[in-house]
Amino acid sequence: NAGVTQTPKFQVLKTGQSMTLQCAQDMNHEYMSWYRQDPGMGLRLIHYSVGAGITDQGEVPNGYNVSRSTTEDFPLRLLSAAPSQTSVYFCASTRGTDVHEQYFGPGTRLTVT
Amino acid sequence: RKEVEQDPGPFNVPEGATVAFNCTYSNSASQSFFWYRQDCRKEPKLLMSVYSSGNEDGRFTAQLNRASQYISLLIRDSKLSDSATYLCVVNFDNTVGKLIFGTGTRLQVFP
Numbered sequence: 505n506a507g508v509t510q511t512p513k514f515q516v517l518k519t520g521q522s523m524t525l526q527c528a529q530d531m532n533h534e535y536m537s538w539y540r541q542d543p544g545m546g547l548r549l550i551h552y553s554v555g556a557g558i559t560d561q562g563e564v565p566n567g568y569n570v571s572r573s574t575t576e577d578f579p580l581r582l583l584s585a586a587p588s589q590t591s592v593y594f595c596a597s598t599r600g601t602d603v604h605e606q607y608f609g610p611g612t613r614l615t616v617t
Numbered sequence: 618r619k620e621v622e623q624d625p626g627p628f629n630v631p632e633g634a635t636v637a638f639n640c641t642y643s644n645s646a647s648q649s650f651f652w653y654r655q656d657c658r659k660e661p662k663l664l665m666s667v668y669s670s671g672n673e674d675g676r677f678t679a680q681l682n683r684a685s686q687y688i689s690l691l692i693r694d695s696k697l698s699d700s701a702t703y704l705c706v707v708n709f710d711n712t713v714g715k716l717i718f719g720t721g722t723r724l725q726v727f728p
Contacts, residue, residue, distance in 0.1 A: 537715075546621065546704070546718035547661070562715070594660055606716065608660035 505530050510595050510609035517585040517616045525580040525612050527595030535598045536578040537562070537606070538570065540591040547594065553578055585616045620644065623705050623719040630726055634695045638722045640705030641687045649708035650681055650688045654701045655721065661704055664690075695726045 511526045529536065537552040539562075549562030553572040567589060569581040578597075582589060592613050596606040623640045630636045642650075650667035665672065667679040667688045678691040692699055705719035 539718075544625075544720060546720045548718075549715060552715065605663045606661075608662070610660055 507531065508595055508597055508607050508609035510593075510612050512612060513610065514613050515615070517582070517614065519586060519616060521585050523582055523585070525582070525593055525595075525614075527578045527580065527609060528576050529578075529595075529597040529607070530576065531597060531599075531607065532575060533597035533607070534575070534600045536572065537596045537598075538568070538578070538580045539594045539596065540564065540589075541594060541611075542591050550580065550593075582614075587616045590614060590616045619719075620709070620717045621705055621707050621719040623722045625720060625722060627723040627725050630695050630724070632695055632697060632726055632728055634726075635691065635693045636695060636724065637689055637691045638703055638705075638724075639687050639689050640719055640722075641685075642705075642707045642717075643686070644707070644709045645683075645686060647686075647707045647709050650679075651706040651708075651716075652677075652679060652688075652690050653704040653706055653718075655704055656701050661718075664703070692724075695724075697726050697728065700724055700726045 508529045534555050538550040539547040541547045548564050551570040553559045556575050559570050592611050594611050595609040598606045620643050652664040653661040654664045655661040667681045671680045676693045680689045702721040702723045704721045707717045
């Protein structure tokens with residue numbers, strides 16, 4: 505199993521550009537989440553999904569959209585990038601019965617200039 | 618008050634030392650507690666869950682004190698490979714996939 509994969513690993517955007525961060529898992533996990541990690545702050549939840557077709561907002565959803573058309577994929581879309589969205593983005597997945605063990609992808613380092 | 622608070626460190630300790638980290642949480646109704654480990658520029662990985670009765674995994678011991686709303690992590694016989702950031706994680710409403718992360722405590726073990 506590849507686990508949780510994320511692409512790209514690095515990305516530089518100009519203010520106002522849009523892009524999609526890709527996340528996929530091959531563990532048949534129902535639950536998937538997107539976090540951002542900034543210096544001096546813990547990981548903060550952006551959006552999460554409890555299954556295909558179901559998504560909900562986390563703590564910091566503004567400026568981001570998600571969809572979950574399949575169990576495997578959970579892309580995160582930045583609608584109009586802003587410098588405040590410069591961060592490291594982690595996607596995570598978990599089995600329904602193990603609420604604690606989230607498996608994280610390797611992260612995407614995004615810089616918005 | 619932050620929902621989950623940790624001393625950011627760094628804790629600089631020699632190999633073989635015992636080191637302890639504490640973490641406090643604000644919501645007394647919190648359901649689940651965990652320690653994750655994050656190496657520099659890598660993703661977090663689960664180190665251990667924290668149970669009311671306390672639990673041990675080799676050199677690592679985790680404790681929960683619900684009355685005082687804190688959890689602790691004790692590392693005995695520190696190894697160079699223990700150098701990392703340790704994240705305290707709390708689940709407030711037992712919703713799968715919704716965890717609150719502390720900012721982490723950095724540990725540096727030196728020879």
